[in-house]
Amino acid sequence: MKTPSRRWLLLVLLWTPFAWAAQPAATTLAKHPDGAAIASGHHLATEAGMEILAKGGNAFDAAVAVSSTLAVVEPISSGLGGGGFFLLHDASTGKDVMLDARETAPAAATPAAFLDKNGNLDRDRSVNGAWSAGIPGLPAALVELSAKHGKLPLQTSLAPAIRIARDGFPVYARMAKGYASRREVMERYPGTREVYLRNGKPIAEGDVFKQPELAQTLERLAAGGFDGFYKGQTGKLLLAGVKQAGGRWTAEELAGYRVKQREPIVFNYRDWKITTASPPSSGGIALASMLQILEGWDIKQMDAAHRTHLVVEAMRRAFRDRTFFLGDPDFVQIPQKVLTSKDYAQGLRATIHPEKATPSDLLSGNPTPLEDDETTHFSIIDGQGNRVGATQTVNLLYGSGLIPSGTGVLLNNEMDDFALKPGTPNAFGVMGYEANAPKPGKRMLSSMTPTFMESSDKVVVLGTPGGSRIITMVLLGVLGYDDGLDAQQVAALPRFHHQWLPDVIEAESNTFDEATIKQLQAMGHKIDLPGNSAAGGRGSSHVWGNLQTVEWNRASNQLSVGSDPRNPVGSGAVSNSP
Incomplete structure (x- = not known):
């Protein structure tokens, strides 16, 4: 084998520093927001x-x-x-905590x-x-x-x-x-x-x-x-x-x-660290289950019908587990580590057919031993x-x-x-x-899901009212941020929901086009369109929820806000970031 000439070695040595110098400097991330x-x-x-x-x-x-x-x-x-749940992050210590003020x-x-x-x-x-x-x-x-x-x-x-x-x-x-x-x-x-x-x-x-x-x-x-x-x-x-x-x-x-x-629920979804509400909220466990099920597919590349199908199947399974396992952790033993694990999510994912809806009664199993638009959120x-x-x-x-x-x-x-x-x-x-039966001093199960998201360069706070739909709206918000949407786009996202029983997809007006509806129905899904409860749902409202979110881009040190355009009172979002 020939050895490199002295000239080639010199060229390598001369080229390398200039090559490094030509690379853009690493982005400096802000340690503190410029405003609030x-x-x-x-x-x-x-x-x-x-x-x-x-x-x-x-x-x-x-x-x-x-x-x-x-x-x-x-x-x-x-x-x-x-009552309510307050998810807190202390910047001086880096610690997250949830204050459980449930009734x-x-x-x-x-x-x-x-x-x-x-x-x-x-x-x-x-x-x-x-x-x-x-x-x-x-x-x-x-x-x-x-x-x-x-x-x-x-x-x-x-x-x-x-x-x-x-x-x-x-x-x-x-x-x-x-x-x-x-x-x-x-x-x-x-x-x-x-x-x-x-x-x-x-x-x-x-x-x-x-x-x-x-x-x-x-x-x-x-x-x-x-x-x-x-x-x-x-x-x-x-x-x-x-x-x-x-x-x-x-x-x-x-x-x-x-x-x-309470210690919040913490897990990773793709490039995001998610910190969210723990029991007696059912939202954090359900969110961990749904996102970790969906992590097994590249849903960004899918058409609307197949993406919706998989998201709905993840919702279906998370709400089934909510029904049987969740309650006040001071009164019932919740298998939290199992329900939030990637292995458990992988097992649930394996039960999902990529082209067919799973009838909810096939997931009923046996029970463990025997909130609505009128909520509010701020970030x-x-x-x-x-x-x-x-x-x-x-x-x-x-x-x-x-x-x-x-x-x-x-x-x-x-x-x-x-x-x-x-x-x-x-x-x-x-x-x-x-698991959720009343006892003196016990806290009732909730769907409230205040949530933090953190990536290498972004910090997000989001949440919404909406009863049992809170959990799925936060899920869609997380997916929206992962898709690259900004705060206001996330707040305005169209919404759909499935909660295991009744076995029906509820959707806002204009969430799905006719072609997507027909594809979902061909897969075996029932869809409850606004004003129509014939599918077995609640007769979906034209709109629901009131998502409020703030985002800190640490690369540009800009704060942005998203206030739900469905809010009839007008925007309640303010940033004083330059």
């Missing part, structure tokens, strides 16, 4: 968060302001009488208490009035956020919500329309009538809606912290109002409520890189409809999220068994 971004379901809540940031607060202080303001301006969706079951709320004389589920009791309400968690979460994570006093962070409750805000169309649909129930209760009726007439679009009693409740919370809500005057008023409406709360279980700190990233993804709710439209007199606090109807009668669907058509 907030996306929420109402502009007043977003403005409240920005106000607190301007006063020197961090993302967690801003979260207190946004959350409490949403509790004032979106009573159809959330409030101090409800808890009162001791009196046994499954038998929700059955009628024939042994059937009493729907009125499960969704209306005092019996439908769990012990609220949101006020405790606000106190915890401020005390353990914030920089400002709780009084400062709650000030915008107090001001708006006292001075009022304009009633918007969805709020007035929602009241009209719940009027019969809400006007059963004197405390609710005091808030929502003006000279005997219900609120109307354009009215200035003032809530002086809610402002006073917020002031007591600001001054007294936890005890300012769960004990003292507010506690007494809540207990009296529940008792007057026929319910049975005790002072001990109200004062005994505690926020739980925040601050200038230090702290971030918050929070989803909060009172469950259905205007919750239970019950406001205990003197409080201004609209109570939730989250008891319907328990499996009150095993195998009987709740208001969202979702079933459950013993």
